Amino acid sequence: MDLNIKNIWVLNIGGQEVWITETIVNTWIIMLILIALAIFVRIKLRSFKTVPEGVQNVIETIVEIYDSFALDALGDKLSYHAPWFFTVFAFILSSSIFSIYGLRAPTADWATTFALALASLMLMFYTGFRHRKFAYLKSFVEPNILFLPLNLIGELSKPISMSFRLFGNMLSGTIILTLYYGLTPYIAQIGIPIFFHAFFDVLFGALQAYIFVMLSLMYIRNASE
Amino acid sequence: MLEALASVEALASVINVAQIAAAIVLFNGVLTVFGQAKIASQAIETIGRQPEAANSIRSVMFVSLAIAETSGIYGLLIAIILLFANPLLNTFLRYIG
Numbered sequence: 001m002d003l004n005i006k007n008i009w010v011l012n013i014g015g016q017e018v019w020i021t022e023t024i025v026n027t028w029i030i031m032l033i034l035i036a037l038a039i040f041v042r043i044k045l046r047s048f049k050t051v052p053e054g055v056q057n058v059i060e061t062i063v064e065i066y067d068s069f070a071l072d073a074l075g076d077k078l079s080y081h082a083p084w085f086f087t088v089f090a091f092i093l094s095s096s097i098f099s100i101y102g103l104r105a106p107t108a109d110w111a112t113t114f115a116l117a118l119a120s121l122m123l124m125f126y127t128g129f130r131h132r133k134f135a136y137l138k139s140f141v142e143p144n145i146l147f148l149p150l151n152l153i154g155e156l157s158k159p160i161s162m163s164f165r166l167f168g169n170m171l172s173g174t175i176i177l178t179l180y181y182g183l184t185p186y187i188a189q190i191g192i193p194i195f196f197h198a199f200f201d202v203l204f205g206a207l208q209a210y211i212f213v214m215l216s217l218m219y220i221r222n223a224s225e
Numbered sequence: 226m227l228e229a230l231a232s233v234e235a236l237a238s239v240i241n242v243a244q245i246a247a248a249i250v251l252f253n254g255v256l257t258v259f260g261q262a263k264i265a266s267q268a269i270e271t272i273g274r275q276p277e278a279a280n281s282i283r284s285v286m287f288v289s290l291a292i293a294e295t296s297g298i299y300g301l302l303i304a305i306i307l308l309f310a311n312p313l314l315n316t317f318l319r320y321i322g
Contacts, residue, residue, distance in 0.1 A: 164295070164298055165298050208291075214284065
């Protein structure tokens with residue numbers, strides 16, 4: 001583990017340098033694992049029975065918990081957003097969990113979290129425009145035309161604060177674990193870091209994934225009403 | 226020789242000021258934690274009074290904790306930028322050439 005994001009490979013496409021960093025490689029590794037898991041679940045889905053057992057139990061529990069949470073936060077009318085945010089939740093959670101195995105968490109790079117937050121912002125604009133048409137556009141000039149820049153800044157600061165929150169939490173965990181691995185002798189690196197990993201990766205990762213998804217759902221619901 | 230020494234001293238002072246600034250920035254954690262503690266204590270009090278509404282209170286509590294945490298996270302990021310990617314340092318190096 002390292003503080004800086006390592007640059008693995010530099011592509012040269014038409015005179016433009018494209019950097020393949022550690023973040024991109026780790027993102028693809030996590031994506032491959034998640035896709036393999038999804039295909040595995042899809043194959044298992046054919047042999048599902050009315051009375052669940054084994055793997056089916058686990059999958060049904062996860063989906064039911066998420067469904068009740070998302071329907072609670074979104075309402076019936078907007079429930080078509082729920083699958084995308086389950087993907088985001090799974091990605092954020094697994095990216096912080098895989099940093100236990102020495103992969104640098106992709107969410108400890110601002111580019112990843114800002115991309116996720118920007119997707120939430122786009123969904124928010126899309127939802128607002130789809131459900132309220134021009135009343136949504138009118139809400140930007142709400143009390144007065146003079147308030148347009150203020151409203152725009154208020155909307156655009158949402159993805160920035162959301163992405164910085166996730167990024168800061170993941171980066172602080174990475175820094176503390178790097179300091180621990182760098183400062184302690186080799187004998188202290190067996191067993192004891194488990195507690196740090198459990199606290200900074202699993203607990204904070206789950207909490208921040210929950211908060212990220214919850215805030216996005218809240219913004220989307222506010223935009224549609 | 227003397228000029229080089231003076232520029233090294235100035236460089237050291239720039240780094241010193243950045244590190245002191247990073248330490249001061251981290252003090253906003255005090256206020257952040259105070260606000261978060263207030264949110265958590267109020268939520269616990271409300272759950273004690275109305276245990277049947279515990280689930281909705283808990284989710285609201287997590288969201289407000291996250292929002293209160295934002296300023297602390299901003300401070301942490303500013304401290305990290307000052308320590309590891311100091312923008313003043315580049316400006317200064319360009320200034321002395």
